Amino acid sequence: MEKLHFKYQATQPIDHPVHIGVVASGDLEVIMKPTDKTESELNIVTGSDGFKEVWQNVLTRFFARYPLLADFEINDFGATPGVVNLRLTQAMEALKDEQ
Amino acid sequence: MERLAPHTLIRLSSRAALTAAGALPEWAEAMLKEAPYVIVRRGAQVDRYPVGLRGYQKSERFAAFVTADGYSDPVTPQQALTLLPQLDPVRAQLPAFQKLVQLQPLLQDFDWGVGGSLQFELVTGLKMARPGSDVDVIMNRPAQPLSYAAALRLVQQLQVIAGAHADIQVVHGQDGFSLEEYAQQRDRQIMMKTANGPQLTANPWHFAGER
Numbered sequence: 001m002e003k004l005h006f007k008y009q010a011t012q013p014i015d016h017p018v019h020i021g022v023v024a025s026g027d028l029e030v031i032m033k034p035t036d037k038t039e040s041e042l043n044i045v046t047g048s049d050g051f052k053e054v055w056q057n058v059l060t061r062f063f064a065r066y067p068l069l070a071d072f073e074i075n076d077f078g079a080t081p082g083v084v085n086l087r088l089t090q091a092m093e094a095l096k097d098e099q
Numbered sequence: 100m101e102r103l104a105p106h107t108l109i110r111l112s113s114r115a116a117l118t119a120a121g122a123l124p125e126w127a128e129a130m131l132k133e134a135p136y137v138i139v140r141r142g143a144q145v146d147r148y149p150v151g152l153r154g155y156q157k158s159e160r161f162a163a164f165v166t167a168d169g170y171s172d173p174v175t176p177q178q179a180l181t182l183l184p185q186l187d188p189v190r191a192q193l194p195a196f197q198k199l200v201q202l203q204p205l206l207q208d209f210d211w212g213v214g215g216s217l218q219f220e221l222v223t224g225l226k227m228a229r230p231g232s233d234v235d236v237i238m239n240r241p242a243q244p245l246s247y248a249a250a251l252r253l254v255q256q257l258q259v260i261a262g263a264h265a266d267i268q269v270v271h272g273q274d275g276f277s278l279e280e281y282a283q284q285r286d287r288q289i290m291m292k293t294a295n296g297p298q299l300t301a302n303p304w305h306f307a308g309e310r
Contacts, residue, residue, distance in 0.1 A: 019285055024266040024277040025215065025235055027290070049158055077264075086290060086297045094286050 004044040004052055006059055010069040020091040027083060028076040030091050035071045046076035058084050066092050100167045103139045103148055105273060106214045106237050108179070108222050109170035111135040116169025118147070119161070126154040127161045134223035137165060139173075141273050141294050153219060155227065174222045176212025176237040182221040190220070195232035198261040202236070205256055210239040214268070233264040238278070240271035244304035250282035269303070276303045 014034050021029040035041070040063070044055065058081050066088075079087070103109065111117055114131065123131075130152060140162065142149035148170070152161040186196060195217055213221070215235035220227040236257070245253070257265050267278040273294040280289045281303060288299040293308050300306050 021285075021290070022266075022277050022280040022283065023263070024279060025233065025268070026292070027277060027280075047157065080297075082296050083290070086299065090286060090288065090290075090299060 002046050002049040002052075004042075004046065004055055006042040006044070006056065008040045008042070008059065008063040008067075010040040010063060010067040012067050013069040014095055016095075018091050018094050020094060021087045023075050023077050026078050026080065028074055028079040028087055030087050031073040032068070032070040032091055032095070033073075035069060037071075038069075040067075040069055040072060042072040042074065044072075044074040044076060046074075048076070048078050054081055055084075057081070058088075061085075062088050068092060068095075100144060100146070102144060102272075103173055104175065104270065105139050105141045105275070106176050106212075106218070106270070107139045108136050108174040108218065109139060109148070109150070109165065110172040111137060111165065112169050112171060116166045117150075117163050118166070119163040123152070123163070124159075124161060126156075126159050127152045130154050130159075134225050136219070136223050137163065138219070141275075141292060143294055153216070153227075174218075176214050176218055177210065177239075178212070179214075179218040179221045180212045186221060187224075190226065190228070193228055193232075194230050195228045195234060198234050198265070201260045202234070202257065205253070205260065206236065206238070209241060211267075212237050231264075233266070234261040236265070236267040237275075238267050238269050240269050240304065245278070245281075247282060247284055250278050254279045254282045271306070274306055274308065276300075276306075 014032055017033045019031045021027060023029050137150040137152055140149050140151045147164040147166055150163055150165050152163060199213060214237045216227040216232050268275045269278050275292045276289055288301050289303055290297050291300045291303060291306055
């Protein structure tokens with residue numbers, strides 16, 4: 001198990017929390033919460049060690065497209081980059097739907 | 100070419116039946132010598148089968164392919180479960196296998212089996228399971244969809260017996276979704292794993308995406 005921490009510059013604050021996905025084989029859950037800080041902080045707990053660079057690539061692409069300002073908690077259980085991307089996008093869409 | 104469902108274990112006819120984009124890592128070559136079994140993973144089955152290799156460590160996973168006629172003895176999760184009574188009695192004491200025994204009454208009305216390291220050990224006899232191994236239930240999609248309430252009851256009972264890292268994946272051909280995600284109702288759509296990658300769907304019980 002590995003704990004990863006990332007920070008990203010972001011401009012679009014969220015106004016309510018959202019919780020998407022599940023901690024199941026090949027999957028993850030993502031919890032986004034509003035923050036008072038000026039950048040997004042991500043705390044990731046992953047069952048698959050040694051993928052920091054892969055995470056960074058997926059996240060950098062995501063934040064370039066959707067600069068959501070929030071505290072992110074991600075609990076990963078072996079999700080592929082495709083699943084990570086789908087879950088982040090789904091969380092973003094869920095925020096939009098509820099607004 | 101025969102269709103093989105994801106999570107089926109197959110026995111390689113020869114080392115040459117296995118191909119990969121690059122050289123196999125050392126642990127993978129060593130595993131194949133111990134037991135020449137690989138797991139069918141999701142993906143198109145045109146002239147070869149996409150498969151995964153696994154080692155003793157969680158980080159030891161490798162994607163490869165098997166030629167159309169390069170295997171024998173396919174073992175589905177359901178068939179693997181029937182091997183449980185033949186398991187070495189000492190190994191059967193491991194909590195993960197005990198949990199599997201305890202799950203049987205709960206799931207008796209379903210067509211289900213076991214995936215992951217428990218399946219691999221049941222089939223190969225290699226000591227793959229650990230005391231804290233996950234219990235991966237693979238359930239064929241029932242003809243009647245489960246209500247949210249019924250799914251939630253099942254998932255909660257599963258977790259009482261098998262702990263937090265137990266999951267039921269409902270499968271139909273190449274497609275599969277997490278019963279827990281369905282039961283949680285966190286979003287109006289849930290993730291469906293398909294041969295062409297993950298996608299979201301609002302109706303997992305009647306999902307008919309690309310095959």
